[in-house]
Amino acid sequence: MDNVTLLEDTRQMLPQLIELRRALHRIPEVGNDLPETRAAVLEALEGLPLTIHLHETTSGIAAVLEGGRPGPTIVLRGDMDGLAMPEDTGLDFGSEHDGRMHACGHDLHTSMLVGAARLLSARKDDLAGKVLFMFQPGEEGHYGARFMLEEGLLDQVDPSPTRAFAIHVTSLYEAGTLYLKPGPYMAAADKVTITVHGQGGHASAPWNAVDPVPVAAEIIMAAEVALTRTVDVFDPAVLTFGQMAAGTAYNVIPATATLTGTTRTVSEERRDQIHAMIEQVSAGIGAAHGVTVDVAIERGYPVTINDDEVAAEVSALAAGLLGDDRVNQAPTPIMGAEDWSYVLQKVPGVMVFLGACPVDLEPGKAPVNHSNLVRFDEDAMAAGVALHTAVALDFLA
Ligand SMILES: [Zn+2]
Numbered sequence: 001m002d003n004v005t006l007l008e009d010t011r012q013m014l015p016q017l018i019e020l021r022r023a024l025h026r027i028p029e030v031g032n033d034l035p036e037t038r039a040a041v042l043e044a045l046e047g048l049p050l051t052i053h054l055h056e057t058t059s060g061i062a063a064v065l066e067g068g069r070p071g072p073t074i075v076l077r078g079d080m081d082g083l084a085m086p087e088d089t090g091l092d093f094g095s096e097h098d099g100r101m102h103a104c105g106h107d108l109h110t111s112m113l114v115g116a117a118r119l120l121s122a123r124k125d126d127l128a129g130k131v132l133f134m135f136q137p138g139e140e141g142h143y144g145a146r147f148m149l150e151e152g153l154l155d156q157v158d159p160s161p162t163r164a165f166a167i168h169v170t171s172l173y174e175a176g177t178l179y180l181k182p183g184p185y186m187a188a189a190d191k192v193t194i195t196v197h198g199q200g201g202h203a204s205a206p207w208n209a210v211d212p213v214p215v216a217a218e219i220i221m222a223a224e225v226a227l228t229r230t231v232d233v234f235d236p237a238v239l240t241f242g243q244m245a246a247g248t249a250y251n252v253i254p255a256t257a258t259l260t261g262t263t264r265t266v267s268e269e270r271r272d273q274i275h276a277m278i279e280q281v282s283a284g285i286g287a288a289h290g291v292t293v294d295v296a297i298e299r300g301y302p303v304t305i306n307d308d309e310v311a312a313e314v315s316a317l318a319a320g321l322l323g324d325d326r327v328n329q330a331p332t333p334i335m336g337a338e339d340w341s342y343v344l345q346k347v348p349g350v351m352v353f354l355g356a357c358p359v360d361l362e363p364g365k366a367p368v369n370h371s372n373l374v375r376f377d378e379d380a381m382a383a384g385v386a387l388h389t390a391v392a393l394d395f396l397a
């Protein structure tokens with residue numbers, strides 16, 4: 001099957017996909033329980049020759065397409081969840097769910113995957129193997145992919161997938177352009193909570209109390225300095241304290257002070273080193289002032305690592321499909337995190353970024369993913385659908 005036909009079929013389908021995307025955009029749901037979204041996706045898949053497994057621990061949907069001949073399995077993913085935030089885009093299909101918004105483009109991902117399911121269903125006789133369409137909830141920090149894996153996602157199809165592919169849209173890049181890189185592409189994101197235990201007292205007599213506030217301030221400064229002095233810049237790390245909390249009144253020395261932050265790393269080695277550094281610095285600063293300091297680290301999503309060979313194959317395939325000038329090597333990893341990483345730990349594959357900056361805005365200046373103002377170019381979905389389809393056709397040739 002040639003690229004011209006595939007692109008034409010995709011373009012023909014685009015109006016339906018835009019309609020679906022807008023319907024989803026109106027009803028953003030957050031977390032792992034997405035009943036309205038799941039119902040809309042199931043309706044959109046109706047009539048297709050798919051075996052559907054409805055997940056029970058989450059609203060995940062695993063839909064399997066069996067090709068005309070035996071062969072391996074590829075998993076294609078679309079995440080379905082929105083964010084807990086208000087939408088201020090003024091779009092006429094804006095969110096109807098107060099305080100929730102599809103601000104990360106997952107409504108486009110879901111629609112693109114539905115599009116790919118339709119195109120691949122129409123070509124099922126050409127497929128030597130199976131396609132597992134993974135519609136996942138809870139990407140935005142709720143471990144939706146991990147829950148689906150724990151519920152046996154990869155065993156719900158026989159043979160188990162040996163190739164994995166996912167697309168993420170971004171308003172950072174020009175619509176229809178593609179970015180990817182081999183190796184680590186997105187960071188591990190962990191949460192750090194540091195509690196400094198002092199002794200409360202009167203603000204006028206700190207010598208009769210143990211003030212935790214300056215100790216907490218010193219820990220922030222010392223940890224940031226230690227980071228710049230101990231981290232190899234070619235295997236980077238980010239440490240940001242987004243929250244500091246202490247005290248209830250201006251004239252009271254509080255008993256405790258708490259810092260909450262996040263670390264971002266793109267190797268497991270660096271991840272462990274940074275955690276150890278934070279513990280060491282916190283304990284050391286605490287000891288210097290005679291207070292105890294507790295450090296709690298919650299490990300979040302691991303590093304998203306693209307398979308080198310698959311990245312090269314997908315790059316070449318995408319260049320043939322979309323044009324050489326549309327496919328770019330990403331110069332660096334992105335310090336955001338993705339739970340697609342859990343799938344890539346088990347199945348060789350990649351995640352790629354698809355530019356979807358609105359044509360009336362300038363890439364790099366447009367509101368970004370997670371902004372209350374972010375908009376996406378819907379026509380860019382055509383490239384995404386074609387790519388999902390081409391990657392599956394190629395793997396199952
Ligand atoms: Zn997001």
Ligand SMILES: [Zn+2]
Binds near residue numbers: 104139
């Ligand atoms: Zn996202």
